[in-house]
Amino acid sequence: MSSEPLFQPSEDALSASHSSRRCGEPSWIFEELPKATIVSASRPDTGDISPSLFSYTIELQYKQFKWRLLKRASQVLYLQFALQKRSLIEDLDHKQEQLKEWLQNLGIEDQTVMVQDDEEPNDGGVPLHSEDSVENRYVPSVATSSIIRPSLGGQQSVADRAIVAMQGYLNLFLGNLDIVNSQEVCKFLEVSKLSFLQEYGPKMKEGYVMVKHSSNISQDSDVSCLPCNWFHFCNNWKKAWAVLKPGFLALLDDPFNNKPMDIVIFDVLPSSNGDRGTKMHLAEPIKERDPLCHTFQVISGNRGMWFRSSNSAKVKAWVTAINEAGERPEEGWSCPHRFGSFAPIRGLTEDGSQAQWFVDGQAAFEAIASSIQDAKSEIFITAWWLCPELYLRRPFNSYPTFRLDSLLEEKAKQGVQIYVLLYKEVSLASGINSSYSMRRLLKIHENVRVLRYPDHFAACIYLWSNHEKLVIVDYKICYLGGLDLCFGRYDTPEHKVGDCHSEIWPGKDYYNPRESEPSLSEEHMKDELDRKKYPRMPWHDIHCALWGPPCYDIARHFVQRWNHAKRIKAPNEHAIPLLIPHHHMVIPHYMERSKEVDIDEKKDADKRKEVDRQNLFSSEFPMQDKPQHLPQEAGGLVTSNEDHTHFSESSPLLSQNLEHETSVSDNKMKGFQDEIVPFNSGAQSVCDALDDWWETPEGISDDTTSEYGQVGPRTTCRSQVIRSVSQWSAGTCQPEQSIHTAYCSLIEKAKHFIYIENQYFISGLAGDDIIQNRILEALYRRILQAHQEQKNFKVIVVMPLFPEFQGGLADSGAATVRAITHWQYRTISREKHSILCNLEAILGPKTHDYISFYALRSHGRLYDNGPMATSQLYVHSKLMIIDDRVAFIGSYNINDRSLLGLRDSEIGVLIEDKEYVESMMNGMPWKAGKFSYSLRCSLWSEHLGLHSGEISKISDPVAETTFKDLWLATAKENTRIYHEVFACIPNDQIHSRAELLRSMVHWKEKLGHTTIDLGIAPDKLVFHENGETKIIDPFERLKSVKGHLVSFPLEFMCEEDLRPSVFEIEFYICPQVYH
DSSP, X not given: OOOOOSSOOOHHHHTSOOXXXXXXXXXXXXXXOOEEEEEEEEOOOTTOOOGGGOXXXXXXEETTEEEEEEEEHHHHHHHHHHHHHHHHHHHHHHHHHHHHHHHXXXXXXXXXXXXXXXXXXXXXXXXXXXXXXXXXXXXXXTTHHHHHSOOOOSSSOHHHHHHHHHHHHHHHHXXXXXXXXXXXXXXXXXXXXXXXXXXXXXXXXXXXXXXXXXXXXXXTOTTSOHHHHHHOTTTTOEEEEEEEETTEEEEESSTTOOSOSEEEEOOOOOSSOGGGOOOOOSEXXXXXXXXXXXXXEEEETTEXXXXXXXXXXXXXXXXXXHHHHHHOTTTOTTSOOGGGOSSOOBOSSSSOOEEEEEESHHHHHHHHHHHHHTOSSEEEEEESSOOTTOBSSSSGGGOGGGBHHHHHHHHHHTTOEEEEEXXXXXTTTOOOOHHHHHHHHHTTOTTEEEEEEOOHHHHTOOSOOBOOOEEEETTTEEEEESXXXXXXXXXXXXXXXXXXXXSSSOGGGSOOTTXXXXXXXXXXXXOSSOTTXXXXXXXXXEEEEEESHHHHHHHHHHHHHHHHHHHHHOTTOTTSOOOOOOOTTSXXXXXXXXXXXXXXXXXXXXXXXXXXXXXXXXXXXXXXXXXXOOOOOOOXXXXXXXXXXXXXXXXXXXXXXXXXXXXXXXXXXXTTSSOOOSSOTTHHHHHHHHTTGGGOOOEEEOOOOSOOOSBOOOEEEEEEEEEEEOHHHHOOSSOEEHHHHHHHHHHHHOSSEEEEEOSOBOOOOTTOSXXXXXXXXXXHHHHHHHHHTTOOOEEEEEOOSSOSSSSOTXXXXXXXXXXXXXXXXXXHTSSTTOHHHHHHHHHGGGHHHHEEEEEEEEEEESSTTOOEEEEEOEEOOOEEEETTTEEEEESOOBSHHHHSSSSSBXXXXXXXXXXXXXXXXXXXXXXXXXXXXXXXXXXXXXXXXXXGGGGGGGXXXXXXXXXXXXXXXXXXXXXXXXXXXXXXXXXTTOOSHHHHHHHHHHHHHXXXXXXXXXXXXXXXXXXXXXXXXXXXXXXXXXXXXXXXXXXXXXXXXXXXOOSOOTTSGGGGSOGGGGO
16 A cells, blocks of 8 residues: 655655644544544446445544444545645645744844735644644645545455555554544544533534524524525535534534534423324424425424435434434433433442432521632522522631632632523513522623523513522532522521521611512611511421432523523623533533442442431531542443434343332443443333332331431432423423323322421312412312322422511501412311312311311521510422422412413422331321431421420321321421410411401500510410419410421411402402413
C-alpha cells in the first residue's frame, strides 16, 4: 500500500512554532485516539457501473462509547480531498506568516500588501500544523484507489481486500490527534463536542441538516441567500449540526460548539394523531411537492420542527434513529408511563434510587444549605415564592453566611452555574414581589440566571401559578415537597408562637398571614407584626430528598420548564441559555472516577444498614453525607448511517415476581461499552406486578428504634416522579395529571388505612359538575368496599383550620377566606356532594369509624411573663401514606388547581418501599416500609406529643387502642382545653356570622386586645362547677395539652353560605380560582 504524505513538510514547517492547541483543551473533541474496525464491506450491485458505491460498515470506539457508521467509498475519497485541501491551505498560511516576519525584520511592516487567502477555512476546525505531530501525518492519497476498487486476489475475496485496504487507511489518519480533531474528520466520524460528554448519555446519530421553525437559531446565518431573505423563497431554512441523544435532539451551529442554538426535549406524545387515529411518532417523513426535497418533521410538546437532508435514505435514517431514541424501552420519553407520567418507575433494579424525608423547615433547610455548599457544577431552583434574605440555619446571628443569597454568591464565585425559575405573580393579587427577588438574585453574580414566568399578557395566564418547590444540586440530589425558600416556612418541632427577641425569626420571617400579608422588599428585617400582640403562625411541612434516577427525572422537568420559559420570556437573550437534560445512567463529568467503576452493592448495602442502625431517626443524621452508591451506567453501541442499521446489546427481561427479585449488582459499570438496559419491553408486566406492592415485601430489616426525629433514614426504594403540567406551564402537547391518576389508583388499592396531610381538601364525587378531581370519589368507593367486606379501614385527614389568607371570617374584606372555606366544607360535610353526607346516608353513625378530619394547633407565651397565645399550626404538607408502605410527597394540594394539569404546575414523587421493618396492622404482624412507616411515626409522635418510650403505641395505626384510645382521644381533649382557655375559632359552637361577631366583640371587650382568630388567653380562667367558682391559671391548664392534634370543627358556620356575595369583588372572579 502506498504511503504518500498528506503534504511534504519542509524544514521551515518542521521548525514552526509549537501549536498552542493541546489535547484536552476546549477546542478538541478527541482527547485520545479513537479506534476503528471495519466490520464489513458490501459490494456494489452488479448492474451498477460506478465502483464508488462500494460501502463499508465501520465500528468506532472512543473511551466508553461505541458507534457504527456506514460509509461509501466515495465519501472516503471526499474526506481525502478535504484533508489535502486543508493541509495545503495551512501550509501556505504558515509560509505567509514566515514571509511577513521576514519583511518586518527588513523594516517593511504593515505597508506591504499581504496576499490574503480567501479560501481560509474559518469553520472552527483545529489547525493541522503542530511541531510534534507534523512528521507523523502521512495519509495516503493513492491508497484510496484500493478502497474504491479493490484488486482481485487469489486467496482473498474482493470484500476481504476492501476491508484490509480501508482498515489500513483509517489506521493512518486516525493515528494522529491533530488530524482526528480536524473538522473534516469529525464530520466524517459524525462527532461533536456533545458526543462524548457522559452526562448526556451514549453516542447516537449526528450530522448536518437543514432546519426551520426554530426561533432560537440565529437569523443572520449565511446559509440563506439575499433574494430568499427578501422574498422568503427558502422559508428560513438554516443549517445546523444535529446531535441525537436518548432524551433530546440538540442543534449546534458547529460541531465544535457545545452551546445549543435550539433543543427538542422529547416529551410524551398523544396516543393517536387526531382524526386519523394513527399512532403518533416523534419523527415522521414529510412528502413535499418538490421531489428533490427530502424532509422529515419532529414534534415534541407544543413545538414542531422541519428538517431536510440530502436524500431519502438519510431522512429514513434520521426518522428511525429519533423514534428509537424517544421510544427506547429503558426510558421511552415519548411514551406515557404508569399513571400517564412522563417519568418511568425507578428502582426496579439496583439503580441507586434512594429517598429521605424531612419534617418541618429546620431539618429540610439545613440539609438544603449543606447540599448548596457542596455544589460543584450547577444548581436548579424553582419556587412559588423565594426570599433571597432567608436564613437556612438559626439562630440567624450565629450563622450569617447561611443566608440564601450568601450561599448562592459563594458558589457562583466558584464557577457553579445557578438557574432560578420564579413564579411571576399578578401583583394585585399577591405580595410575594418576585420582581424584587429577581433583581436581588441577579446582583449576586453573572453565574446566577433568573427567569420569571408566566408572562401574563402574552400567555393570557392570570389565574394559575407555577407551584413547584425544587432544589437540584449537580444532578446528584434534589429536594422537593411543600417548602418554598421563603419567609414563614422555617420552623422547629416545638412550633413556637412567639419570638419576642427576634432570635429565630427576624423581621418579616415572623410570619402570620392571617393577621397581615407580608410584602417582600428591601426592609426585610423590619417587623411586619407587633411581637407583643400577635403570635406567629407556626408552619408544618414535609420535604423529601431524592438520589439516583428520580433526581434526573426531576431535573429533566426543571430543564423542560426552563427552556419553555426562556423561549417565551427571553428568546434573544444570550445570557440566558437553553439547558440540556442529563442522562441518569452516567457519572457526572466533574466527579473524578475511573472509566470502569466496580460497584460492590453488597458492601454498600451493609454500610448503609450500619449507618441506618445508628442514625435511623436521629436528628443528628449527617446532612453532609454524599451518595456512596452510583447508578449503573448505560450506553450502547449505536449505528449511524444512511440506512441506520441500529443495534444495541440485548438484556434479560426483568423478573416479574418482585418477591424473588434478583439483584443486578454483579453487572460491573463499563461506561457505555456494554449496555445493561434496566427497563425494557417487559416493563408493563413489572408495572402490573407493582400493583401488588402490599403483598410482596422484599427485604425485612431488623432495625428497631425508640426515637423518631425530624430527619428520616435514607432508604432504597422504588419511586416515580409525577406531575401536573400543560402547554402553558411546560410546553407539553397535552396536559399531564399523573398526580391525580396516581392518587385515585392507589387509594382504591389501599388495604388497611390512608393517612393524608394537605393544605386543602377540595374534591368531588362522581357526577359533580363543578369540582372535577375525583380524590373524594376514590375515598368514597374504598370506604364502601371496606364496609361491604366488614373490614377495619381508616382514612385520616389532617388539614389547616383556616386558609392562609388575611382576614377574619366575618370581616368584609375576607371573601377569599370564606370562599375557600365554603368549598372545603362542601367537600367534607355539607350539601349533597360531601363525602360525610353520602356515607352517613348508607353507613349511619359508623361513618366516623372509617373517615375523620383533624387539624393542628400550638400555643405559648408571646414574651417573658406575657399572655398565653395560640395559633393554628398551619398544615402546608402535601402527603399521603398508604398502609405504611407507600408515600406521596410533593407540592400539590387536593384541589382542581393542583390536580387537573391545566391549571397550577405541580410536581411530586410516589415512593414505594423496598426495605421493611417488623410492625403491626390491625392486630396482626405486618411488614411496614422503612420510609413510610418511619415518616408516619415521626409525624404522629409530634402530633400526639409522645415521648421516646411511647412509639410502640402508634405502631398499629388502625387498632382500637391506637386510633380511638390515643389519636381520637387526644384530639378531643386538646380541642376541649383550647376552647376552655381561648374560645378560639373555628369551633363547633359557632354556627353563624352573628354568633361569630358576638364572640369577637365579647373577647375584645374583656381582654382589650385579641387576635383575628381569638388567640389571646385571659389572665385567669373562671369555671363554675356544682355551684363553686374555680380560678385557674391558663398556663397550668394548657399543660394538659398533648402535642398539637385537634379535631376539625365540622359544624363551624354551618348555617351560613360562605360564598362571595354580589357586593364583593370576589363574586366576579372566576370561581375556579378558589378550588
